[in-house]
Amino acid sequence: MSADVTLEDVRQDAGLEETEEPLDLAPVQRIIESLGETKGMLIPVLQEVQKVYGYVPEEAADMVADLMGIYPSQVFGVLTFYTQFHLTPRGRHIIRACSGTACHVRGGKSVISKLEHMLGIGHGETTEDMFASFEKVACLGACGLAPVIMIDNDAHGQLDAVKTERIMENLREMDMMKRGE
Amino acid sequence: MKILTRNIDRPNPAHIDSYLVNEGYVALPRALNEMKPEEVIDEVKFSRLRGRGGAGFPAGMKWDFASRDRRKPKYIICNADEGEPGTFKDRVLIEKDPHAILEGMAIAGYAVGAEYGFIYIRGEYPVGARILERAIAEAEKRSFLGRNILNSGFNFHIVVHRGAGAYICGEETALIESLEGKRGQSRIRPPFPVNVGYSNLPTVVNNVETLASVAPIILRGGNWYANIGTHECPGTKLYSVSGHVRNPGVYELPMGVTLRELVFEHAGGMRENRTFKAAFPGGASSACLDESELDVRLDFNSLAAVGSMLGSGAVMVLDDTADMVKVAHVLIKFFEHESCGKCTPCREGLFWVRRVLDAILEGRGTEADLDLLLDVCEGIRSTSFCGLGEASINPVVSTIKKFRHEYMAYIRGQSLAESSMEEAS
Secondary structure, three states, rough: OOOOOOOHHHHOOOOOOOOOOOOOOHHHHHHHHHOOOHHHHHHHHHHHHHHHOOOOOHHHHHHHHHHHHEEEEHHHHHHOOOOOOOOOOOOOOOEEOOOHHHHHHHHHHHHHHHHHHOOOOOOOEOOOOOOEEEEEEOOOOHHOOOOEEEEOOOEOOOOOHHHHHHHHHHHHHHHHHHHOO | OOOOOOOOOOOOOOOOOHHOOOOOOOHHHHHHHOOHHHHHHHHHHHHEEEEOOOOOOHHHHHHHHOOOOOOOOEEEEEEEOOOOOOOOOOHHHHHOOOOHHHHHHHHHHHHHHEEEEEEEEEOOOOHHHHHHHHHHHHHHOOOOEOOOOHOOOOOEEEEEEEEOOOOHHHHHHHHHHHHHOOOOOOOOOOOOOOOOHHHHOOOOEEHHHHHOOHHHHHHHHHHHHHHHHOOOOOOEEEEEEEEOOOOOOEEEEEOOOOOHHHHHHHHOOOOOOOOOOEEEEEEEEOOEEEEEOOOOOOOHOOOHOOOOOOOOOOEEEHHHHHHHHHHHHHHHHHHHHOOOOOOHHHHHHHHHHHHHHHHHHHHOOOOHHHHHHHHHHHHHHHHOHHHHHHHOOOHHHHHHHHHHHHHHHHOOOOOHHHHOOHHOO
């Protein structure tokens, strides 16, 4: 390969031109303006960014690094260290099933298999229709209600496969109603 | 005896008016108007209150160290990163009695000369974070927080910081790293946070439950508190009871209650037709107790004496359906995932411990593997950088010591037929 060939050419030859709409990064700037640029605000800033986009797009992470005067590698380091940050788009609902010990010994596994079966996905995956993302997480801090799952911000406890099915059916219905289907 | 849970059964317990009904925000003005900062610290020293986050360090001493450091500003951090599997006591205080935490923080701030406080709450508690923020706004409106509190000239501001999902951030130096916007990896100690903490300035890190105990101590006096519980471990403790008991939940009892009393008198005993097999008395990272240890007292010293620990007081109870090898496997998988990656013994050691446990569970284990496990675990325990690695191996070591026959059953290819935990409930 000669030195005149740019990466851009290689991408074009391979049919990898970027066709997607560029991301609107205005919210990132607003978030940093409102929270401040001190380095200690990095995690709150990234949390707000994730709230806006549903995940932390690479362009947004780069912009955070730029505006806050932090190396992109450090931002990436933080993003990959904490389990609640996501670098790819996620579903409209986040379903977290506890795989902690207290839930495990009270039948958590049957709840998890029910969820995986109903959603057709496994840990860390998102359904094709973007309805939901599923995660197995360690201890949700509600062991008195074991086994527990969290749907978005709400905890549901003392579950079994039947109750789980009902909750998921309700969620699907609510989701369809909201989307006017 | 209800000290910490005195308010939680009121209607709308988190609201400031509910808190004020029962001597809420009486201790703070008393401290500000009638006591010197040293006297507040002395009162907490008299109480012999020990940190409820797990280490059990005397709270008064921590405050004393921070107050003696002349550098400013200083910080009070409330550790609400309640992540130890099996622990859910702080959630109750956060959601049902947030003002007790705020009042304790303000008193701590006055005692050590700090004007700023952070509450580091785990990301899994979004509801709790909102409740705390609402409570802070309520308290500021009535001048219990903010500038010139109750015209005393003392300023104290609290900010809620949401964690982003990392167990290690419950360790105080990792928590501080995280507050500074970094990956949550532990720092070497010493220097301790009381001198070199947030932004390298003097910082007191106290657990939620510790801070919630402060206002009652100022109100009734350290001696009153010191007479509750045991001599070395005074006060009441919130025990989070989970697992195979009839009534899992949070129980406030004088420190030093026996495991037997907690399980059988308070938590309703074991489920029908089932018998007690084991309990992890201090969360996932504590060594398990078996039936012969039911009369052990659940306090810092008594549990340390039998080679376990109180930790955060998370009592996970297991009955005869529990498969101890699988339990150990679930726990070690957790620690393997949560290891921050900084030091080799914890990062690599836990990976190999889990691999060996995989092999045993799949019927590929040998008896020599048990010795290998104990050997690797000892390496992790003695050489890890922080408490995570040091304590992570307790469930494996203790189950091998106390339930070796269950490991041997897998090794001989005869795993207990009815012992599968998945079918347990």
